[in-house]
Structures are given as C-alpha cells and as structure tokens.
Amino acid sequence: xxxxxxxxxxxxxxxxxxxxxxxxxxxxxxxxxxxxxxxxxxxxxxxxxxxxxxxxxxxxxxxxxxxxxxxxxxxxxxxxxxxxxxxxxxxxxxxxxxxxxxxxxxxxxxxxxxxx
Amino acid sequence: xxxxxxxxxxxxxxxxxxxxxxxxxxxxxxxxxxxxxxxxxxxxxxxxxxxxxxxxxxxxxxxxxxxxxxxxxxxxxxxxxxxxxxxxxxxxxxxxxxxxxxxxxxxxxxxxx
Numbered sequence: 001x002x003x004x005x006x007x008x009x010x011x012x013x014x015x016x017x018x019x020x021x022x023x024x025x026x027x028x029x030x031x032x033x034x035x036x037x038x039x040x041x042x043x044x045x046x047x048x049x050x051x052x053x054x055x056x057x058x059x060x061x062x063x064x065x066x067x068x069x070x071x072x073x074x075x076x077x078x079x080x081x082x083x084x085x086x087x088x089x090x091x092x093x094x095x096x097x098x099x100x101x102x103x104x105x106x107x108x109x110x111x112x113x114x115x116x
Numbered sequence: 117x118x119x120x121x122x123x124x125x126x127x128x129x130x131x132x133x134x135x136x137x138x139x140x141x142x143x144x145x146x147x148x149x150x151x152x153x154x155x156x157x158x159x160x161x162x163x164x165x166x167x168x169x170x171x172x173x174x175x176x177x178x179x180x181x182x183x184x185x186x187x188x189x190x191x192x193x194x195x196x197x198x199x200x201x202x203x204x205x206x207x208x209x210x211x212x213x214x215x216x217x218x219x220x221x222x223x224x225x226x227x228x229x
Contacts, residue, residue, distance in 0.1 A: 032215065034217060036220070043120075043207055043220040043222040043223050044159065044209075045220070046217045046219065046220075049217050090158070090159060102149070102164045102171060102211075102214055103164060103172055103174065104149075104151075104218060105161065106158050106159045106160075107158065108157075108158045109159075
C-alpha cells in the first residue's frame with residue numbers, strides 16, 4: 001500500500017520569503033514522487049518529480065523539492081515566494097515496483113497563501 | 117504545447133441517469149487515467165487504462181463505472197446510474213509511459229441532483 005501525508009492544511013508566507021510545503025510518504029518499494037499545483041477551477045498542473053538521481057530536483061516556476069529517504073519526505077520549496085504562487089499543492093507517490101500499478105496516490109493538499 | 121482536454125466542463129444530471137464524461141488525451145500517450153475530487157477533498161484514483169484494457173482500478177470504481185477508448189483519440193468514463201455521492205470533479209490524465217508524469221485535463225464538474 002502507498003500513502004502520502006501533507007501535515008499542513010494551509011501555509012501562509014509573505015511575498016519574497018522562502019516557502020516550504022511538507023510531504024511525507026509511505027511505499028513498500030522505491031518511490032516515484034511528484035508535486036502538482038491546482039489553481040482555482042483548474043486541473044492539476046505538474047510541477048516536478050523524483051525517480052532516481054540527485055535528491056534535490058528542480059521544477060517549474062522556480063520550485064524545487066528535496067527527497068530524503070531516511071525521513072521519507074519530499075518537501076516542496078521555493079527561495080522567494082510570489083503572490084501568484086498562491087494555490088493548492090498536492091504531493092503524490094507511486095510505487096516503482098514493477099508489479100505495482102500506475103495509480104498515483106495524492107496527499108490531502110496544502111493551500112499556500114502568499115501575502116503581499 | 118499539447119494538453120489533455122475534457123468535455124463537458126460541467127454536467128448536471130438527475131440521480132439514476134447515465135452520464136458519459138469525455139476526454140481527449142495527449143496524442144502520443146499510451147496510458148490513460150481517471151481521477152475524481154469531491155469538493156474540498158483529495159484527488160482519488162479511479163482507474164488506469166493501457167493497451168485497450170483496464171490495468172488497475174480502485175475500490176471506488178465499482179460496477180456502475182466503465183471506461184472505453186472508442187476510437188484513436190477519445191477516452192470516456194461512463195457512470196451507469198448516478199448517485200448523489202458521485203457529485204465531484206472528474207479529471208482525466210494521460211502519460212507517455214509508466215514512469216512518466218501524468219498530465220491532467222481541466223476536469224468535468226459532475227453535479228447529481
């Protein structure tokens with residue numbers, strides 16, 4: 001079984017400050033991890049993913065995420081937040097085991113509010 | 117940039133009626149998916165489809181649901197007899213491979229009255 005936890009329902013940050021949106025996961029095999037963003041009345045937009053390689057992955061719009069195997073975490077970060085980053089962020093996981101399916105399991109989402 | 121499209125954007129139906137939600141995945145993608153998001157809740161996996169058959173489905177995807185790829189471009193989700201609790205945003209997604217990221221459509225908001 002695979003699961004994702006996003007412990008914060010909402011994160012508030014001032015524009016220009018760094019932001020972190022937390023995510024922890026659980027899979028039986030190796031994880032395939034990703035972040036999506038959802039703007040109001042829109043679908044999910046892919047931000048970034050981790051499969052293998054460098055633990056720090058860079059994605060769209062200046063976002064990055066750090067894979068930490070020992071802490072089973074994949075926190076989303078950005079050095080300097082913009083008001084336009086305000087949206088709902090979903091962390092997700094898939095088990096890379098060949099016998100596992102393709103289903104993505106999402107966390108409950110974290111609403112990011114960036115204030116001017 | 118290629119994108120997944122979905123129609124209609126909003127569907128209102130009476131309880132017990134059948135609905136078909138339509139999706140056009142990205143043209144060279146091979147894996148297709150349906151997810152749903154009940155208002156205010158997380159996005160939940162329904163079904164994945166590859167090589168003209170269901171490859172995986174969740175416990176939500178019961179006998180009332182079916183999927184079809186009727187031609188080379190469309191991918192549909194049918195709900196045979198809608199229930200009030202089927203009201204949700206339904207997202208279609210596609211990917212080029214198992215390890216590739218899934219691209220999501222804008223969603224169809226289904227309202228069952």
